[in-house]
Amino acid sequence: MSRQHQCTPGKPIRLAEVSTKAKKLHDDRKEAEQEFVKLRDELVELQRKLYAEGKHKLLIVLQAMDAGGKDGTIRHLFRGVNPQGVRVTSFKKPSEDEMAHDYLWRIHRAVPATGMIGIFNRSHYEDVLVVRVENLIPEKAWKLRYEHINHFEKMLSDTGTRILKFYLHISREEQAERFQARLDDPKKNWKFSVDDLEKRKKWDEYMAVYEDAINNCTTSWAPWHVIPSDQKWYRNLAIGRIVVNTLRDLAPEFPKTVIDLGKIRVK
Amino acid sequence: MSRQHQCTPGKPIRLAEVSTKAKKLHDDRKEAEQEFVKLRDELVELQRKLYAEGKHKLLIVLQAMDAGGKDGTIRHLFRGVNPQGVRVTSFKKPSEDEMAHDYLWRIHRAVPATGMIGIFNRSHYEDVLVVRVENLIPEKAWKLRYEHINHFEKMLSDTGTRILKFYLHISREEQAERFQARLDDPKKNWKFSVDDLEKRKKWDEYMAVYEDAINNCTTSWAPWHVIPSDQKWYRNLAIGRIVVNTLRDLAPEFPKTVIDLGKIRVK
Numbered sequence: 156m157s158r159q160h161q162c163t164p165g166k167p168i169r170l171a172e173v174s175t176k177a178k179k180l181h182d183d184r185k186e187a188e189q190e191f192v193k194l195r196d197e198l199v200e201l202q203r204k205l206y207a208e209g210k211h212k213l214l215i216v217l218q219a220m221d222a223g224g225k226d227g228t229i230r231h232l233f234r235g236v237n238p239q240g241v242r243v244t245s246f247k248k249p250s251e252d253e254m255a256h257d258y259l260w261r262i263h264r265a266v267p268a269t270g271m272i273g274i275f276n277r278s279h280y281e282d283v284l285v286v287r288v289e290n291l292i293p294e295k296a297w298k299l300r301y302e303h304i305n306h307f308e309k310m311l312s313d314t315g316t317r318i319l320k321f322y323l324h325i326s327r328e329e330q331a332e333r334f335q336a337r338l339d340d341p342k343k344n345w346k347f348s349v350d351d352l353e354k355r356k357k358w359d360e361y362m363a364v365y366e367d368a369i370n371n372c373t374t375s376w377a378p379w380h381v382i383p384s385d386q387k388w389y390r391n392l393a394i395g396r397i398v399v400n401t402l403r404d405l406a407p408e409f410p411k412t413v414i415d416l417g418k419i420r421v422k
Numbered sequence: 423m424s425r426q427h428q429c430t431p432g433k434p435i436r437l438a439e440v441s442t443k444a445k446k447l448h449d450d451r452k453e454a455e456q457e458f459v460k461l462r463d464e465l466v467e468l469q470r471k472l473y474a475e476g477k478h479k480l481l482i483v484l485q486a487m488d489a490g491g492k493d494g495t496i497r498h499l500f501r502g503v504n505p506q507g508v509r510v511t512s513f514k515k516p517s518e519d520e521m522a523h524d525y526l527w528r529i530h531r532a533v534p535a536t537g538m539i540g541i542f543n544r545s546h547y548e549d550v551l552v553v554r555v556e557n558l559i560p561e562k563a564w565k566l567r568y569e570h571i572n573h574f575e576k577m578l579s580d581t582g583t584r585i586l587k588f589y590l591h592i593s594r595e596e597q598a599e600r601f602q603a604r605l606d607d608p609k610k611n612w613k614f615s616v617d618d619l620e621k622r623k624k625w626d627e628y629m630a631v632y633e634d635a636i637n638n639c640t641t642s643w644a645p646w647h648v649i650p651s652d653q654k655w656y657r658n659l660a661i662g663r664i665v666v667n668t669l670r671d672l673a674p675e676f677p678k679t680v681i682d683l684g685k686i687r688v689k
Contacts, residue, residue: 209522255476255535257581263530268522299580306573313566314524 160393162379167370170362173381175326177389187392191231194395199235201399202272204407206240209270211405212316215398216275218284219323220361221351222333224384225276228323231391232398233274242267245276258282258300259307266311279304280320280368287364288357301371312376317401320377321394322369323384327358427660429646434637437629440648442593444656454659458498461662466502468666469539471674473507476537478672479583482665483542485551485635486590487628488618489600491651492543495590498658499665500541509534512543525549525567526574533578546571547587547635554631555624568638579643584668587644588661589636590651594625 162168205211217225233241244265253261259279267273283300286292308318325333334355337347354361369379380397384390429435472478484492500508511532520528526546534540550567553559575585592600601622604614621628636646647664651657 252535255537256533257578257583259577260530260533263527266523266527268519270522296580303573303577303580306570306577310526310570310573311524313563313570316524 160380162373164373170366175324175383175385177386184388187388191392194399198399201402202236202240206270207409208407212267213272214316214318216278216320218280222330223323223325232395241272243274283368284364288360304372305374308377318377320379322381324381325384329385427647429640431640437633442591442650442652444653451655454655458659461666464666468669469503469507473537474676475674479534480539481583481585483545483587485547489597490590490592499662508539510541550635551631555627571639572641575644585644587646589648591648592651596652
C-alpha cells in the first residue's frame with residue numbers, strides 16, 4: 156500500500172515545510188480527473204461489500220482550516236455511495252449535554268458500526284486545536300488529551316476500526332481566494348461567517364497547534380495524512396487513493412451462504 | 423480518607439485470602455444499622471449539593487457473582503436520594519447494535535454528566551469476566567482490554583469523574599443460601615434463573631477472572647474495593663462509608679449567586 160502523504164510516528168513534521176500544492180503527478184488535470192472517476196466507481200463497489208460483509212469499520216477524520224475543503228471532499232468522493240452505509244457526523248460547538256460529559260463522549264457515540272464508513276467532519280481534534288488557540292482550557296488539561304486520544308484510537312483500532320485521518324493543507328492565500336468566492340457567489344454566501352475572519356487572523360497559531368496535534372497523534376494505528384489541498388482535483392485524488400487502497404486492503408467480500416440456495420424454490 | 427477494603431496498585435490480592443465475612447466492627451448489628459441510617463441521610467444531603475453545584479461526576483461500578491447483592495446495595499443505599507440526580511444503568515447481554523460497536527461504546531454513553539451520580543449494575547468488567555470463562559473471544563483480544571479499560575477510566579478521571587469500583591465478595595455457601603431463598607420465596611422467584619446454576623458450577627473459574635480483573639485494573643485513579651458481603655448489613659455499611667467519604671472529599675456546595683438576591687422583589 157502506498158504511504159503517500161502519510162506521517163510517520165516519531166518523525167515530526169513542520170507544516171511550513173509541507174507544500175500545499177499538488178505534485179506534478181499528471182500531465183494535465185484531465186488525466187487526474189479520469190483516474191478519480193475510476194477510483195470513485197471502485198469505492199462504490201468496495202463499500203457495498205463492506206456493508207454486506209459487516210465485519211470491518213472504517214473511520215475517516217477530516218480536519219482543515221475554514222474553507223480547507225472538508226465538505227467538498229465528502230461531496231466529491233462519496234457521491235454515488237449508498238448513504239445507508241456511510242454516516243457523516245459534523246461536530247460543531249458542543250451542546251450543553253455534551254459539555255456536561257468528557258470531550259470524547261460525543262465522539263465515541265458517533266464511531267462507525269461494523270460494515271459502516273463513518274466520516275467525521277471535524278472531530279475530537281478540535282479539542283486540542285481551537286481550545287488551545289482560544290485558551291478555553293488550561294495547559295494541564297489539553298496536554299493530557301493527546302494521550303487520551305491516542306489511547307481511544309488504539310482501542311478503536313484493536314476492536315476492528317480502521318482509522319484514516321486527513322489534514323487538508325491549504326495556504327493562507329488559497330483561503331483568502333476561497334473566502335472571497337464565498338462573498339462574491341450568492342450560492343456560496345451561506346458558507347461565509349464573520350467568525351472565520353477572526354480565526355484567519357490567528358493563522359500562525361492554528362498552524363502551530365495543528366502541527367502539535369499531527370505530531371503528537373500520529374501513531375502506527377492511526378497516522379495522520381497531510382494532503383496538499385490548494386488544488387481541489389489533487390486533494391480529491393489523493394484522498395480517494397488512500398481511502399480506496401485501505402478498502403482494497405480490508406478486502407471485503409459478499410458473504411457466502413452456508414445453505415445451498417440453488418435448492419430453494421420460491422413458490 | 424479511610425482506605426478500608428481498597429486495593430493498592432502493584433499489590434495484587436488473592437480473593438481466596440480475603441474474607442467474605444464482616445470484621446467485628448460493631449458489638450451488634452443494630453449499632454451498624456444506626457450508623458448506616460445516618461450515613462444515608464448525609465448521602466441525601468451531599469447528593470443535593472453535588473447536583474446543584476454541577477461540577478463533579480461520580481461513577482459507582484458494582485460487580486459481583488449472582489446474588490452477590492448489587493441490586494440490594496443500590497436499593498438500600500440510594501433509597502431517599504433524588505432520582506433526578508442518580509442514574510442506574512444495568513448492563514445486560516449486549517444488543518445487536520451494541521455488538522456492532524466496540525465493547526466500551528455502550529459504557530461510555532452511560533457515564534454520568536456533571537452533578538450526577540452514575541451507578542453501573544454490572545459494567546465493562548463483564549467484558550473481561552464472562553467472555554473469558556465462556557471463551558467468547560480469543561485471549562489476544564481480552565488481554566488488550568485491561569489496558570483499554572485503564573486508559574478509558576484514566577480519561578474519565580482526568581476529565582472530572584470520580585470512580586468507585588466495588589466487588590461484592592460472597593462465599594460459595596452464601597450464594598447457595600440466597601439461591602435457595604429465591605427458590606423458596608414467591609416474592610424472590612423472579613430473580614432466579616436456571617442459567618445462574620450453570621455459572622455457579624464455574625465458581626473457581628469466575629474467582630480467577632475476577633482476581634485478574636481486580637489486579638490488572640486497580641489504578642491510582644480507579645482502585646477496586648473488595649467488600650466482604652456475606653452479611654448484607656456490613657456490605658451496606660462499608661459501601662455507604664466509602665461513597666459518603668468520597669462525596670465529603672469532593673465537598674460539593676450550593677452555588678453562590680453573583681447578584682444580590684435580597685434586592686429582588688417578586689411582584
